[in-house]
Each structure stands twice: as structure tokens, then as C-alpha cells.
Amino acid sequence: MLVIIIGAFMGIEVLGRAAIISFVPFIAFLILITIFSFGDVEIRYLLPMLQQEPMQYVDAILIFSSKIITTNLVLMLFFYPKNIETKHKAEKMVYFAYFFSCFLLFVTTFMAITILGPDLTKVKLFTGFSLGQRVELGDIIERLESMLLIMFFLYRFTL
16 A cells, blocks of 8 residues: 555555556466466366356356446546547557457466465465465576566665
């Protein structure tokens, strides 16, 4: 919360630049965790969720999209600048960012549920750290959560 307060005090431009700096390491970390953890995916964790009626999925999707996902879109449009020369291009980029963030949310949730299981996913506060701890590729790559921790520190110091 302190980072958000400092960022709001310093201005939206500083938050934007910090986001640009931390975007590439975050995506690289997410790709590494997804690739190296894909062998641990167990579809059996999804079977209890797939045994429900289709209308229950529709209700859950509508509730989730109306409360959580559209709130993110409203926040992104809140910072939409008014004096842009090419509004059509900026509008396309806002929608691209929105759909890209929804895709990242889906990938991280899918990986957390299928690797850790629904019980651990509910309990763990930072599932990315738990997924990073499970990564082992011989003696070369182990425990990728240290990369995420370093990225958090770098992001904090960019503010």
C-alpha cells in the first residue's frame, strides 16, 4: 500500500514508467514458470469443477466479469488521456491491454489450480512464489521465485 501511496504522490507518469520497466521481466518470469511447470499439470484437479451444470458456469462467469474484470477496465479508462491525437489507436491499445491482462489472469489461475490444487490455491496468498518453488530442471534451474522477489525489489526502487 505504501508503494501505491508514493506512486500516487509522485504522479501517474512515474507509475507508467515503472510499469514499462517491469513489464519485460514479469512476462519473462511468467513464461519461464509456465514452461517449466507445465509437466506438473494435473487435469484431475479440474474434474470436480467440470462436473457442474453449464448454467452454473454462465452465472459464475457473469458475476466474475461484472465485478472484477470490468472494474479493471474502468480503472484503465479512468487514466485515459483526453488530449490524444490518434484516439482510435489509443482505444485499440486499451482493449489490447485489457484482453492481455485477462489472458494472464487465466494462465496464472489455470496453472495454480492444476499444479497446486484447489485447496492450496485457496490458502496461498502468493501462488506465483509457490509455483516458482516447484520448478526444478536438473541442477541448473531451481526455485524461480527468487527471480520474482528480485523483480519486486527492482520495481519498488523504480518508484
